[in-house]
Amino acid sequence: MTAQTLPEEQPLPDGPTPAGSGDRRALLPPLHLGPITVETPVVLAPMAGITNTAFRRLCREHGGGLYVNEMVTARALVERRPESMRIIKHEPDEIPRSMQLYSVDPVTTGHAVRMLVEEDRADHIDLNFGCPVPKVTRKGGGSALPWKIRLFESIVATAVREAGRRGIPVTVKMRKGIDEDHLTFIEAGKVARDAGVAAVALHGRTARQHYSGQADWSAIAALRESLPDIPVLGNGDIWSAEDAVRMVEQTGVDGVVVGRGCQGRPWLFGDLQAAFEGREDRHRPDLPMVISTLLRHAQMLIPYFDGDERKAMQDIRKHVAWYFKGYPIGGALRSQLVTVESLTQLEDLLGQLDQSIGYPGADARGPAAGPARRRRSTCRRTGWPPRSSTRPSVR
Numbered sequence: 001m002t003a004q005t006l007p008e009e010q011p012l013p014d015g016p017t018p019a020g021s022g023d024r025r026a027l028l029p030p031l032h033l034g035p036i037t038v039e040t041p042v043v044l045a046p047m048a049g050i051t052n053t054a055f056r057r058l059c060r061e062h063g064g065g066l067y068v069n070e071m072v073t074a075r076a077l078v079e080r081r082p083e084s085m086r087i088i089k090h091e092p093d094e095i096p097r098s099m100q101l102y103s104v105d106p107v108t109t110g111h112a113v114r115m116l117v118e119e120d121r122a123d124h125i126d127l128n129f130g131c132p133v134p135k136v137t138r139k140g141g142g143s144a145l146p147w148k149i150r151l152f153e154s155i156v157a158t159a160v161r162e163a164g165r166r167g168i169p170v171t172v173k174m175r176k177g178i179d180e181d182h183l184t185f186i187e188a189g190k191v192a193r194d195a196g197v198a199a200v201a202l203h204g205r206t207a208r209q210h211y212s213g214q215a216d217w218s219a220i221a222a223l224r225e226s227l228p229d230i231p232v233l234g235n236g237d238i239w240s241a242e243d244a245v246r247m248v249e250q251t252g253v254d255g256v257v258v259g260r261g262c263q264g265r266p267w268l269f270g271d272l273q274a275a276f277e278g279r280e281d282r283h284r285p286d287l288p289m290v291i292s293t294l295l296r297h298a299q300m301l302i303p304y305f306d307g308d309e310r311k312a313m314q315d316i317r318k319h320v321a322w323y324f325k326g327y328p329i330g331g332a333l334r335s336q337l338v339t340v341e342s343l344t345q346l347e348d349l350l351g352q353l354d355q356s357i358g359y360p361g362a363d364a365r366g367p368a369a370g371p372a373r374r375r376r377s378t379c380r381r382t383g384w385p386p387r388s389s390t391r392p393s394v395r
């Protein structure tokens with residue numbers, strides 16, 4: 001049978017390799033984050049506007065792992081802005097409840113973490129130091145923040161202390177640094193470890209790179225080597241289970257964090273679980289499977305947006321190109337799908353697709369096509385940090 005004609009595979013249960021599986025060996029042991037055990041050491045990367053309850057459910061149904069929420073800013077959370085309160089919701093069966101916070105100051109971080117802990121809203125808190133948006137990094141926030149190492153230390157230590165009141169583990173997600181002249185990841189990793197984080201995740205790009213080029217897995221390997229005493233997770237350019245295996249083999253990481261590779265492909269988590277359990281079965285969805293997943297995704301977005309069908313349809317539009325990547329569905333229908341207004345209209349449009357279309361092969365995965373992103377000058381316009389600045393390493 002060719003890849004195109006392989007039948008759709010069933011979602012795989014999480015857990016140990018089934019009995020009778022011979023000499024299949026797990027690629028990695030479970031990931032331990034404080035009291036939390038993640039049997040399949042795979043993390044859904046937090047993605048703003050993507051990793052809401054609806055998408056997380058689809059991913060969870062396919063495989064084991066840790067499914068992180070969309071990012072909320074500490075300030076918006078403390079102010080209980082309605083959008084943030086919606087974002088932090090989890091479904092009753094979603095355990096652990098994993099949350100990502102973005103903050104630029106220790107006091108607000110402390111208030112936000114205390115709120116999450118005292119109101120029993122989270123089992124795991126990830127701190128985001130990876131945002132590459134120039135508007136943010138120019139002011140020294142996001143992925144530029146670890147450059148101000150004492151501020152970084154203070155934010156992380158405050159979060160760890162507040163979360164520690166209820167034994168909730170805190171992790172840190174960061175980039176390599178501002179640019180190749182201002183790398184921060186080794187020093188920041190050590191500072192975060194000393195502050196008591198349960199793990200550190202590294203996206204192998206600088207802020208200046210945004211999403212261009214290739215993620216630098218050698219930086220991930222270097223961080224793994226520098227932090228022998230806590231789990232290190234690798235992130236960047238995992239588009240398939242085979243990529244994840246390669247990353248583990250090349251870097252020695254304790255787990256992988258997967259972002260764009262699962263956009264429109266929640267079944268990737270099934271493939272990742274299979275690969276991590278030493279199995280070779282992979283999902284090769286035909287068009288009907290893609291259609292039914294997209295439709296369920298859209299349906300689940302309606303309760304997520306408190307019954308606002310219009311908002312749900314606006315949200316699903318951005319997923320259309322990802323779901324149909326590599327499938328020959330025709331430009332006219334695509335255009336209609338990305339302006340869909342109602343669930344009925346979506347059902348009608350999806351019903352017009354040719355149900356006999358099979359899996360298109362490797363075309364269905366990989367980076368989404370689109371205009372190359374401009375390299376931006378990250379923090380330079382404000383003259384921060386100074387061009388010649390060097391800071392001695394802490395240790």
Ligand SMILES: Cc1cc2nc3c(=O)[nH]c(=O)nc-3n(C[C@H](O)[C@H](O)[C@H](O)COP(=O)(O)O)c2cc1C
Pocket residue numbers: 045046047048049050070071100128129130131173203235236237238257258259260261
């Ligand atoms: C649409 C989008 C939204 C993102 N939002 C966040 C976020 O809120 N927090 C965060 O730490 N990273 C965010 N990221 C970065 C991803 O978590 C991840 O680090 C990055 O995409 C690299 O991993 P990948 O190559 O597997 O996509 C976002 C990425 C994308 C594409």
